Every structure is written in structure tokens, then in C-alpha cells.
Amino acid sequence: MRCPNCGYEDEGNYCSNCGSPLNQPAATAPEKGLRWYERCPACRAGRLSKTVSRGFLGLTTTESYSCPNCGAVFTREGSRTFKLSNISDTSRPAWRDCANQTLSDEEWKRIADGGVSDARQRELNLDHLITAVREGQIPPLNAAAPGSIVPKKGERLVATIPAVTLSEPRSVRETHGGGAGPSVRIAKGVYIRTGGFASRSESHEEIRSIDSGTLTLTDRRLVFAGQKRTTSVNLGKIISIKPCEDGIAINREGKQKTEYYSGLDNAVLRFSIEGRDYEEPLSGAFFARLIEGLLKTD
Ligand SMILES: [Zn+2]
Numbered sequence: 001m002r003c004p005n006c007g008y009e010d011e012g013n014y015c016s017n018c019g020s021p022l023n024q025p026a027a028t029a030p031e032k033g034l035r036w037y038e039r040c041p042a043c044r045a046g047r048l049s050k051t052v053s054r055g056f057l058g059l060t061t062t063e064s065y066s067c068p069n070c071g072a073v074f075t076r077e078g079s080r081t082f083k084l085s086n087i088s089d090t091s092r093p094a095w096r097d098c099a100n101q102t103l104s105d106e107e108w109k110r111i112a113d114g115g116v117s118d119a120r121q122r123e124l125n126l127d128h129l130i131t132a133v134r135e136g137q138i139p140p141l142n143a144a145a146p147g148s149i150v151p152k153k154g155e156r157l158v159a160t161i162p163a164v165t166l167s168e169p170r171s172v173r174e175t176h177g178g179g180a181g182p183s184v185r186i187a188k189g190v191y192i193r194t195g196g197f198a199s200r201s202e203s204h205e206e207i208r209s210i211d212s213g214t215l216t217l218t219d220r221r222l223v224f225a226g227q228k229r230t231t232s233v234n235l236g237k238i239i240s241i242k243p244c245e246d247g248i249a250i251n252r253e254g255k256q257k258t259e260y261y262s263g264l265d266n267a268v269l270r271f272s273i274e275g276r277d278y279e280e281p282l283s284g285a286f287f288a289r290l291i292e293g294l295l296k297t298d
């Protein structure tokens with residue numbers, strides 16, 4: 001059946017996507033004016049009752065709210081925060097999602113009304129953003145600062161990232177072993193040592209940083225303006241983009257070497273979804289999705 005809350009197609013008693021009860025859509029309708037403990041956030045049926053217990057020597061007190069219906073216990077942790085510390089049936093979605101979590105009374109109230117915690121909401125909104133971006137629906141991100149490049153007519157700035165490091169692989173050759181005697185190069189990468197033991201030569205790649213500058217993404221180009229060099233790559237010339245730690249690795253037409261841009265997390269992504277404002281350091285994964293999305297809408 002279809003989840004009345006999120007529309008997810010599922011079976012069983014609870015939606016495995018959002019945790020809403022599948023057979024009682026009425027129970028998830030928000031009720032205005034209720035205090036958070038007046039409807040149990042875990043089972044959405046019981047009313048929590050408050051108990052204050054004195055600790056050893058009577059020096060401390062613990063305030064908790066428990067549900068007679070599902071056995072959920074919420075312990076006061078701060079002036080307006082409560083921890084879900086126990087439940088009878090640990091297979092309940094509320095326990096699976098919120099076991100031992102300390103949330104505000106507002107969040108518990110929202111969960112009782114079929115909603116989710118702030119942290120979960122953030123995850124859902126970020127997932128939503130990434131999906132939209134991948135499809136090429138790029139919302140205003142406010143990661144773009146003017147002034148770094150001159151946009152061409154009709155070109156839209158998407159992101160400007162300061163202090164980005166450009167690195168490229170360089171091959172480093174090492175020769176191991178071998179006895180005395182001059183070495184003679186017979187072919188690229190193969191050396192023979194005369195008059196001594198055979199030796200082998202290995203070359204491996206090292207990623208070396210070669211420049212730092214500002215990386216600008218527009219809806220058409222990726223522009224790196226460094227201290228030593230400036231490159232402007234049409235997005236259509238990009239063969240592959242791979243996220244790596246705090247950056248991306250790009251292969252493009254007409255360039256054999258992979259280019260690594262790191263330090264993308266110097267930029268903060270600001271955006272709002274459904275009236276909620278977010279600030280996230282830019283990640284390589286997100287940046288790669290942005291480029292994929294822009295390529296789709298090309
Ligand atoms: Zn659902």
C-alpha cells in the first residue's frame with residue numbers, strides 16, 4: 001500500500017521510508033495546540049505521564065515521561081530536550097530512528113504528528129537537493145561570488161570557489177638494485193645496466209600540487225584562474241569527473257593528465273529548501289553532481 005505520509009509504496013505496519021503507520025492515516029494528522037507529551041511520539045496513541053524520581057542520596061532528580069501504550073520513556077536532558085531512553089517493542093520505527101536520541105520538545109511533537117527530527121529533515125532535504133541537481137534542476141546555491149571571471153553573454157555563474165589547489169600526476173622514476181656499471185636506456189622506462197647485476201626501473205605517479213587559484217563553475221564552463229595558469233574548459237569536453245575527499249578529479253578531451261582540484265570545502269553552499277536554510281561546506285561529491293546536472297541540461 002501507499003504510505004499516507006510520504007507516498008512510498010510499502011507493506012507491513014509502518015512505512016520503511018518515513019516510519020508513519022500505514023493503516024491509520026488519521027493518526028498522523030497534526031493536532032494543533034497539543035503539548036508534546038500529550039501524544040506519544042513513538043506510538044502516536046498514548047498520552048505520556050510524567051514521573052520525577054530522586055537519585056541516590058536524593059541529590060539528583062530524573063524527570064521522565066512514559067507512555068502506558070507502547071512503553072516509550074523520554075528522559076529530560078535539558079530545559080527543552082528529552083531523550084528517548086526506552087521502549088517495549090524495539091522494532092517500532094520510532095525506536096529504530098530515534099533510539100537514545102535527545103531531541104527538542106518541538107521535534108518530538110513534530111514526530112508525533114508524522115514528521116521527522118531536524119537532523120533527519122536535513123538529510124532528506126540534502127538528498128532531495130542532490131537528486132534535483134543530478135537531474136539538472138539547479139536551485140540558487142549562493143556559492144557564486146561575482147568578479148572572478150567575466151561571464152559570456154547568457155552565461156550563468158553557478159559557483160565560485162576561492163583557494164583551490166590544482167594538482168597533476170607526475171611520474172617519478174626509481175631504480176632499484178643492480179650492481180656497478182653505467183646504465184643504458186634502451187626504451188622508455190627500461191634500463192639495462194651494463195657490466196653488473198640486472199636492475200629494474202619502476203616509474204610511479206605522484207600527485208603534485210602545481211598551482212592555486214579560484215575555480216569558477218558556470219552553466220557552460222569550468223574555469224581555473226591560478227597564479228601561474230588559467231584554464232577554461234567547456235563542460236562538454238569533460239570526459240569523467242570523480243569526487244575525491246575534498247575535491248574532484250577531472251579528465252577532459254585534449255589533455256592526457258588527470259587534473260585534481262582540491263580545497264572545494266573552502267566554499268560554503270547556502271541554499272533553502274521548503275523554507276529551511278542550510279549552510280554546508282561544498283564537497284567533491286556535490287560538485288561532481290553539479291557538473292553532471294549541468295551537462296544534462298546542455
Ligand atoms: Zn512514508
Ligand SMILES: [Zn+2]
Binds near residue numbers: 040046072
Ligand atoms: Zn507510546
